Amino acid sequence: MLDHLLNPTVKDATQFIGRYKSSRVIVIYGQVEATYSGRAAAQLRLMPRLIITKPDGVLMVHEGYREKPVIWNPPGSQLFVSVDGDVLVLRSIRYSPREYVTIRIHKVYMVSSMEIGLTEDFKVIGTEKDVVDAIMANPSLVEDGFKVLSREYETMVGSIDILGEDKLGNLVVVEVKRGEASPEAVHQLKRYVEYIKGKNPGRGVRGILVATGISTSAYRYLKDYGLEFRRYTHANIINYT
Amino acid sequence: MLDHLLNPTVKDATQFIGRYKSSRVIVIYGQVEATYSGRAAAQLRLMPRLIITKPDGVLMVHEGYREKPVIWNPPGSQLFVSVDGDVLVLRSIRYSPREYVTIRIHKVYMVSSMEIGLTEDFKVIGTEKDVVDAIMANPSLVEDGFKVLSREYETMVGSIDILGEDKLGNLVVVEVKRGEASPEAVHQLKRYVEYIKGKNPGRGVRGILVATGISTSAYRYLKDYGLEFRRYTHANIINYT
DNA sequence: CGTGCCAGGTGCCCT
DNA sequence: AGGGCACTTGGCACG
Known part of the structure; x- marks a missing residue:
């Protein structure tokens, strides 16, 4: 049910992500640099960060503080995994408006994944x-x-x-x-x-x-x-x- | 640097979280039920979910879809960890406005933690x-x-x-x-x-x-x-x- | 698919 | 701490 790899090779991590990215939530601890460009633009230098992907296309780069991810693409985006030398590369495209997130993971400390559902009848009271x-x-x-x-x-x-x-x-x-x-x-x-x-x-x-x-x-x-x-x-x- | 426990006992998970909650990001995969009450109210029945805490007080319950957590408390909240029988209980209090999140984790599949910083000079271009x-x-x-x-x-x-x-x-x-x-x-x-x-x-x-x-x-x-x-x-x- | 609008909005800066 | 406002706002319902 829960699957994970500790300090995987780039190849293993790539396979892992490819296997689960369209069906499961994936969490990655890694040494990460990232860029976003689209309606606006931003850049992150190499640092330990937390990456989360969801099967609906969500991609988030979280840091040690704040509730919101520092860089992200919303549901409906498409995720591509590839390898560039020793670097694991995640590229995400949002189509409307066109926005790109590129994440370069120089070291994967851990990648893990589990299938998580959705509370269909979720209701907030007091709206x-x-x-x-x-x-x-x-x-x-x-x-x-x-x-x-x-x-x-x-x-x-x-x-x-x-x-x-x-x-x-x-x-x-x-x-x-x-x-x-x-x-x-x-x-x-x-x-x-x-x-x-x-x-x-x-x-x-x-x-x-x-x-x-x-x-x-x-x-x-x-x-x-x-x-x-x-x-x-x-x-x-x-x-x- | 990265620490984690697989299928820990409630006692071990509690210790783990207590040790890191004020200095590190913590990620928990678990069988989770949760409630929120404050300006509004909401409730989640038992299901596998992803929990994230950050040292600034952030607490998030994520599901398999959507970018935003389904239940959360923002930075500045205070987190308390306790045990209720076989259930790991996280309680979070936000003080202004007063809001409460209670998470009951009936099964911890994995708890992990790493120290993650903050990009101090982060800048978005095009605002x-x-x-x-x-x-x-x-x-x-x-x-x-x-x-x-x-x-x-x-x-x-x-x-x-x-x-x-x-x-x-x-x-x-x-x-x-x-x-x-x-x-x-x-x-x-x-x-x-x-x-x-x-x-x-x-x-x-x-x-x-x-x-x-x-x-x-x-x-x-x-x-x-x-x-x-x-x-x-x-x-x-x-x-x- | 755009268009409009609520949201537990969050984050930032200012007083 | 509270006010005012931008935000890659996100999410949803509706035409």
Whole structure:
């Protein structure tokens, strides 16, 4: 199930990788230099690093710190293994946009591989969708008397999370953020409100930002624009998901 | 330099991880279940997976596909190792925001570790900063006769990449994007232009979006708003970085 | 396949 | 520590 080679020859390592690269996750500890070129470009000098490949084409070069790889190609890339003298060479091509990663491994300390699956039904709880779902099920989470007219209402300037109506008959644009609302979210809401106002002359239009919190600067914009904020907590929505 | 254990006992694996967790990268192949809770929540049932820890506190649970870990905690988190019967337990705490990852490893196929450094002077070429640098060095990249007045000009609605003046004395707001410009970039530029117009009544104010390309919808907004687009290619700027 | 947008985004720089 | 923003953003759903 788990296969590995310690201090393999270049030839053995090449064979190992060739055998498993399209069906398994492969982990390589090695003395590595690497380059990336495409939309941008970067270069890494020789140093011990960790290489990971996955059967979907993922290629990552990890260093000793940080969560993200320092150089990578995403799923859908194609991996080629070859030998250049004493150096094991991995080349990865991403096709759209065109991006190249070349890894030269001067010394392989270990290469290992195991078949690893994918959690098909993986689900994160507490996403924006969950919040919108909860509001759809219980509109009063926005405010008393709120009625939903439409979800994901498409406009020329983007799609509105929820378009509704308050108890006085005003149109209400609701923008939902799953976390701390940023100024960008306020600008977004303002755009929607202006669009709806333009489409419904003479009718009252309000904008409500629903989020777990809001930054001070975002709150300032919000007030300047005459928009409103409604805080929710996980506890508010958990009963409706 | 490289250390590893094959099919270790829980006790040995625990010792191994405890010994290296604050100084080295550790890779574990194992039969794993995991939970995450914090701003959101998620759960993984027992399955073979790949665990990686780094001395800066990074903890990642990788599956057989995708570039990103399915569950993780970022740098700055703290890792605790313990044993629960026959199960190796990794608990990770991120402090701000408070988030918990718990990994239960029912079978360790292999645990390995190596000291890996960090490329201190790592530099990506072709970022937005590079483009702005190039314009600062050669303002005519924006247009003939363009003069820079200020970089990162701070306004109430965000910071303007470059504020300048054209040969006719109009103020020019320049927004730089390193890739394909999205509608969001156009809205951003529009905000800045409106702000500058408000601050400089009676003065001509233009807005120019500088990017390698622009999406069709973004271009429509741009034209609607009376803004301008200036394409650049990597070749344009490479001489000035 | 591009287009749009959320994400537990992460990382970087600044206050 | 928190704010603001770029990112080779990645990932997903949808036209």
